Amino acid sequence: MPIEKKPAGDGVELFLAGRVDGPMANELEVVILEAIRSGAKTLYLNMAGASFLCSAGLRVLLQYWRQMKSSGKQFYVTNPSPEVDSVLTMTGFREQMVEGAGR
Amino acid sequence: MKLVAEYRLRNDPAESSRIEGWMKTFAEAAQLSPEARNAFDLSLVEWITNVISYTHEDGREHWILVRFLASADQARIVVEDEGREFDPLKLPPVDTNAPLEQRPIGGLGVHMIRRLMDSVEYRRESGRNILTMTRRVR
Numbered sequence: 001m002p003i004e005k006k007p008a009g010d011g012v013e014l015f016l017a018g019r020v021d022g023p024m025a026n027e028l029e030v031v032i033l034e035a036i037r038s039g040a041k042t043l044y045l046n047m048a049g050a051s052f053l054c055s056a057g058l059r060v061l062l063q064y065w066r067q068m069k070s071s072g073k074q075f076y077v078t079n080p081s082p083e084v085d086s087v088l089t090m091t092g093f094r095e096q097m098v099e100g101a102g103r
Numbered sequence: 104m105k106l107v108a109e110y111r112l113r114n115d116p117a118e119s120s121r122i123e124g125w126m127k128t129f130a131e132a133a134q135l136s137p138e139a140r141n142a143f144d145l146s147l148v149e150w151i152t153n154v155i156s157y158t159h160e161d162g163r164e165h166w167i168l169v170r171f172l173a174s175a176d177q178a179r180i181v182v183e184d185e186g187r188e189f190d191p192l193k194l195p196p197v198d199t200n201a202p203l204e205q206r207p208i209g210g211l212g213v214h215m216i217r218r219l220m221d222s223v224e225y226r227r228e229s230g231r232n233i234l235t236m237t238r239r240v241r
Contacts, residue, residue: 019123021148022116052141054148055212065203083141090218091211092199 003031011035011042011074017049020057020084029060036064041073044099048079053087065097104172104179107132114155114165114186122147125169129180133173136241142219143180146236149212150182150191158186158232177221179237189232190225191216 001024004015012035016028035043043064047053061077068075076099080088088094094101108128112118122144130140151167159165165185172179197206197214216236217223224235 022119022152052144054145054152055215056152058211059208062203062206062208069204086141087145087215090199090215091197092201093203096203 003027005031005035008044009042011040011044012038013044013046013078015046015049019052020047020050021052021054022056025054025056025060028057029064032060032064036068043068043073043075045075045077046079047077047084048081050081050084053084058087058091058093061093061097104174104177107171107173109168109170111166111168112151114159114167114184116152116155119148119151119155122151125171129171129173129178133171133178133240135178139178139238139240142238143178143236146216146219147180147182149216150234150236153189153191153212154182154184154186154232158184158189160187173240176240177237178240179235181236182232182234184232185230186232188227190227191234192223192225 001018006013014031014035018024020028032043065075077088077097078099080098085094088098108125110125112121126140126144129135129143135143147169154167168183170181172181191213194210194213197210220236220238222237226233
């Protein structure tokens with residue numbers, strides 16, 4: 001399923017749907033890099049439609065969360081589906097990565 | 104526990120796409136709750152990814168055997184591969200409270216398998232890795 005993109009403030013919102021497995025993680029990385037090159041200051045990863053998230057997807061999330069943060073930009077996961085929320089909680093990503101979940 | 108299905112897949116990352124279909128069959132046969140289905144689905148994807156990525160380093164084609172079993176209240180997936188020895192239970196635990204800036208990239212797949220399953224057993228037998236993942240069906 002293709003990843004949809006929409007402008008959002010000074011950044012880009014990406015919509016993920018279906019299984020975020022190895023192939024989808026590779027596609028996500030390409031789309032994130034395009035958004036960064038286009039000058040996005042904030043990336044919102046809307047995961048309301050994602051039914052599955054494996055460690056290949058988590059690796060991409062972690063890598064670009066760090067890259068954005070270290071260059072003074074923002075990276076958020078928004079609206080995680082229950083399946084995605086459970087994975088983010090179990091791995092300790094949720095509090096720092098999901099918009100509005102921080103301490 | 105009864106054997107529900109048995110499949111073989113090659114050590115090719117593209118083969119992982121077959122797992123979704125297998126899980127549909129397994130979930131119906133074992134009457135898995137949505138939570139149990141997700142747990143097995145994710146655990147199997149993670150383990151197969153590990154096997155394909157780390158245990159076969161000779162560049163040759165290898166076969167991985169996946170068996171699905173079920174009883175009235177438990178379900179089980181057994182994965183056998185002929186790659187180099189890899190015991191996931193020897194990996195150090197992931198510190199999920201550490202700041203994301205300090206997190207190693209690896210180890211999350213095995214961490215999730217251990218969290219999602221009721222039991223995970225590993226053994227090395229006749230040059231094969233055998234991983235047994237068991238969980239209640241509800």
